[in-house]
């Protein structure tokens with residue numbers, strides 16, 4: 269594995285990414301919309317009705333969990349685009365004809381999706397934290413963020429959720445013939461989050477606690493590694509070249 | 514039997530037997546740029562390429578000629594290590610394409626112009642070429658020199674920084690050709706480089722290939738354009754799932770033209786015609802003062818025909834072999850299948 273090769277591919281993809289306004293908008297818009305909408309909801313639904321501080325704090329940590337989910341969601345589209353885009357432009361044939369291994373191509377694609385996504389989501393969560401602090405200071409009497417849990421979320425939980433989304437998107441792309449189909453297939457990756465959500469809802473687990481974010485992160489890490497190898501195995505050069513029309 | 518020289522150990526004998534075929538095989542493969550042995554590709558029940566065997570020497574321009582669906586693209590993809598063969602083997606520049614290591618090394622010395630250009634439309638010509646230079650692990654200096662050299666040769670230098678999406682089909686094809694050459698490959702493989710281009714663009718590409726030929730590069734190109742094959746190639750393989758024949762364009766043409774002669778006579782009368790017909794050779798056509806006769810063996814039959822005509826009182830002005838065009842030869846070959 270020569271990371272230099274992967275980096276070359278990533279740089280090329282990032283160059284293409286920057287020229288695609290809709291892709292750039294997508295990576296930044298979704299996190300920012302969440303970052304603004306959640307505090308607004310909090311403000312209007314809870315604080316305006318003078319809810320007790322404990323309810324407010326509970327909701328804030330709940331919302332943080334949403335950022336885990338969109339961390340997995342945003343890269344899905346980008347990854348599908350990066351891989352299926354090559355399929356559509358028919359640029360995979362000359363690319364696969366170069367002395368490059370599947371692993372090097374995969375890692376390149378991972379990097380190319382990871383960089384814009386993490387920037388977009390970190391911008392989003394920064395906006396989210398700031399707005400939360402502004403809206404809740406009066407109710408709870410202190411600035412809720414930053415705290416230990418938020419550091420875990422930003423540095424461990426979200427990046428791992430992104431890698432999970434990327435690996436899922438890659439797997440979906442090697443099966444799909446268009447970006448849309450890949451994206452829909454990839455949406456299946458959100459199922460585990462849905463399960464966690466339901467479990468949290470029926471109070472089996474508490475999603476808010478930092479420990480839980482860590483446990484979920486470990487689960488995501490294992491899933492990512494597993495899916496990476498699965499997608500590498502599913503990446504069949506012959507099928508891609510002769511059946512992707 | 515008396516022994517003149519050598520050890521008594523039987524081991525050395527075995528070792529010799531063991532090494533010898535390897536050495537012979539190795540040196541044999543090294544002398545060909547492309548060596549294909551019994552290459553076969555099946556897609557489920559479809560037999561796309563059947564038992565292909567051919568060699569391309571260094572500096573040769575080999576044309577793979579065949580109708581749609583003949584298996585040209587499939588063959589190229591196998592040689593470029595893009596799809597694995599079902600059976601058989603091939604070596605490129607001495608590297609066995611079926612081993613992982615060999616295929617990496619083979620890919621490094623091949624430049625491929627695929628049947629779809631597959632450029633990144635949002636990137637410029639230069640950006641596309643630089644990316645591929647890196648992917649082929651070529652030194653930056655070489656890549657930059659080649660970008661300038663080939664974009665100038667192909668008349669794209671002025672537009673080098675425009676995104677490829679704005680280019681015409683012919684221009685894109687030119688970029689694809691430049692891309693294939695970016696790392697100075699020993700072997701250039703092109704899948705129908707002039708297909709779907711207008712006559713002028715085809716000609717530019719063709720002239721460019723002829724220019725490359727002078728650099729003594731090994732070139733293999735797929736085509737269904739006979740004229741192109743004849744003009745560019747030093748050797749032509751006619752493919753229709755299996756290899757029908759491999760020969761030089763001249764021989765290919767001759768192998769058919771040789772079977773027909775034209776005899777110009779001062780006068781043709783019934784007696785002469787009767788005499789020729791009596792020889793029972795093949796089709797006879799008359800075109801005013803000229804007789805066209807199909808022969809099974811031109812060297813053996815021509816004197817017989819000439820003698821018969823003379824004996825019948827014919828005055829022969831000239832005897833010629835009829836040159837059939839490569840196109841006629843090709844249609845005859847492919848049609849007979």
Ligand SMILES: Nc1ncnc2c1ncn2[C@@H]1O[C@H](COP(=O)(O)OP(=O)(O)OP(=O)(O)O)[C@@H](O)[C@H]1O
Pocket residue numbers: 510511556557559560561579580581582583584585586587588737
């Ligand atoms: N993935 C595949 N699955 C099934 N059949 C295939 C596949 N790829 C190619 N074929 C078949 O293999 C045969 C050879 O195809 P190939 O594309 O190599 O022909 P070609 O000589 O390049 O034709 P053309 O001049 O149209 O480019 C065709 O019959 C084609 O239908």
Ligand SMILES: [Mg+2]
Pocket residue numbers: 585586587628704
């Ligand atoms: Mg073809």
